Amino acid sequence: MTFTRRQFLQSAAALTVLPHQVRASGSDLIAQTAMQQIAPDGFPQTPVWSYGGGVPGGEIRLHQGARVQRTLVNELPQPTTVHWHGIRIDNAMDGVPGLTQEVVAPGERFDYDFVVPDAGTYWYHAHNRSVEQVARGLYGPLIVEEASGPDVDQDLTLMLDDWRLDPDTGHIVEDFDNSHDQSHAGRLGNLISVNGQFDPVFPVRRHDRLRLRLINASNARIYDLALDGVAGWIVALDGMPLEIPLEVEDGFPLAPAQRADLIVDVTAEPDTVAGVISRERDGGFGLVRFPVSGTSATTARSGVALLPPNPLPQVVLNDAPLHRMTLQGGAMRWLESAQLGGAQLSGRELAQLGRFWALNGYAERPQDPFLDAQRGTVHRIEFVNETSFPHAMHLHGHHFRLILPDGNLGPWRDTVLVERGQTREIALVADNPGDWLLHCHMLGHAASGMMSWFRVT
Numbered sequence: 520m521t522f523t524r525r526q527f528l529q530s531a532a533a534l535t536v537l538p539h540q541v542r543a544s545g546s547d548l549i550a551q552t553a554m555q556q557i558a559p560d561g562f563p564q565t566p567v568w569s570y571g572g573g574v575p576g577g578e579i580r581l582h583q584g585a586r587v588q589r590t591l592v593n594e595l596p597q598p599t600t601v602h603w604h605g606i607r608i609d610n611a612m613d614g615v616p617g618l619t620q621e622v623v624a625p626g627e628r629f630d631y632d633f634v635v636p637d638a639g640t641y642w643y644h645a646h647n648r649s650v651e652q653v654a655r656g657l658y659g660p661l662i663v664e665e666a667s668g669p670d671v672d673q674d675l676t677l678m679l680d681d682w683r684l685d686p687d688t689g690h691i692v693e694d695f696d697n698s699h700d701q702s703h704a705g706r707l708g709n710l711i712s713v714n715g716q717f718d719p720v721f722p723v724r725r726h727d728r729l730r731l732r733l734i735n736a737s738n739a740r741i742y743d744l745a746l747d748g749v750a751g752w753i754v755a756l757d758g759m760p761l762e763i764p765l766e767v768e769d770g771f772p773l774a775p776a777q778r779a780d781l782i783v784d785v786t787a788e789p790d791t792v793a794g795v796i797s798r799e800r801d802g803g804f805g806l807v808r809f810p811v812s813g814t815s816a817t818t819a820r821s822g823v824a825l826l827p828p829n830p831l832p833q834v835v836l837n838d839a840p841l842h843r844m845t846l847q848g849g850a851m852r853w854l855e856s857a858q859l860g861g862a863q864l865s866g867r868e869l870a871q872l873g874r875f876w877a878l879n880g881y882a883e884r885p886q887d888p889f890l891d892a893q894r895g896t897v898h899r900i901e902f903v904n905e906t907s908f909p910h911a912m913h914l915h916g917h918h919f920r921l922i923l924p925d926g927n928l929g930p931w932r933d934t935v936l937v938e939r940g941q942t943r944e945i946a947l948v949a950d951n952p953g954d955w956l957l958h959c960h961m962l963g964h965a966a967s968g969m970m971s972w973f974r975v976t
């Protein structure tokens with residue numbers, strides 16, 4: 520039997536080690552510098568750090584249960600890692616330097632390889648010096664499609680970020696460790712982008728049904744969003760379908776790292792402009808525009824179908840232990856003292872070291888886990904915010920259920936906004952073995968003390 524050269528190459532390829540083929544087939548995730556028009560036209564371009572040459576990094580879109588294989592190639596001048604936010608992932612793939620992997624030095628690579636158990640809207644971002652690296656643009660969407668998704672005319676991923684740019688040069692202001700930001704509300708910007716662009720435009724028709732996947736990739740900004748000329752429901756939060764869709768009547772908040780999936784219908788008349796607006800300033804301002812041209816053949820739909828549920832564990836509270844995590848420090852409630860590097864330091868000493876916050880008395884990720892859970896056990900965590908600022912508390916590797924003030928179980932989330940002075944309770948089934956971070960997703964807060972972890976064995 521003779522082989523043609525082509526057949527030979529094919530059979531030889533089948534025998535070689537898989538990662539090489541994967542690399543050759545374009546599954547590198549290259550962390551690299553790039554130039555991008557973030558500010559409106561007429562302003563200079565911005566030097567960014569990106570995955571693959573643009574911000575956001577390319578949308579990774581795949582089916583529920585599929586396998587993600589990406590080789591991070593670090594072409595940046597700083598060590599980095601990738602965290603797959605909201606994915607109930609294998610611990611070794613979670614991307615946390617010093618906890619689940621070593622940093623990937625400039626010039627080096629790391630193979631990420633994992634399965635996505637849940638459908639929904641997720642994202643990936645740098646997790647080393649994230650206060651700087653995410654602010655420079657190291658993030659992208661990770662969309663996991665339902666086996667049979669809702670019937671929509673357009674499925675739009677809208678990734679929100681706010682940038683602190685120098686309007687004269689277009690450059691990012693490089694004061695990432697600014698102590699005023701870190702001890703207050705975090706790094707807030709002066710320009711909001713959607714998908715790395717100022718005020719992007721998506722043409723629609725009247726009566727079109729849109730799925731909007733909103734992702735907040737900002738370092739610290741909490742959006743107060745509202746709809747204009749479109750109407751509908753929030754159908755999922757942080758990737759997980761709601762049991763009852765929430766009709767959007769007014770505004771809704773989106774804290775750093777949070778996602779909201781909406782199903783909306785275009786109600787605006789042809790030749791007008793609909794959109795999503797931010798209400799945080801008087802009168803609000805548009806974040807994205809939907810110019811309406813014509814009317815779709817479909818007549819206005821009524822009601823919305825539920826998204827199929829994800830394979831989440833059942834939360835049975837019974838006598839699940841309650842663990843308290845106290846959020847401490849920051850401007851106006853300065854730390855008196857906290858643990859750092861095995862010593863009890865005064866608030867003044869901590870501030871000199873750039874530490875302004877603490878979780879249960881630790882101004883860094885402590886040696887021992889906050890919670891050491893047996894696999895499969897249920898735990899309640901009470902976040903007690905004693906500070907004068909809101910915080911977006913995020914758990915790795917698990918989603919949790921909010922416990923509503925009446926004691927009932929609320930939506931599944933991976934990031935919960937705890938307003939100042941507020942206490943919020945959550946419940947989780949510790950079913951994913953490994954060492955998992957628990958931190959504030961205002962990235963300057965995380966960098967200056969709001970960092971803890973839990974272990975599941």
Ligand code: C2O
Nearest residue numbers: 602604776913956
């Ligand atoms: Cu999206 Cu530890 O974070």
Ligand code: CU
Nearest residue numbers: 910959961964
């Ligand atoms: Cu915070």
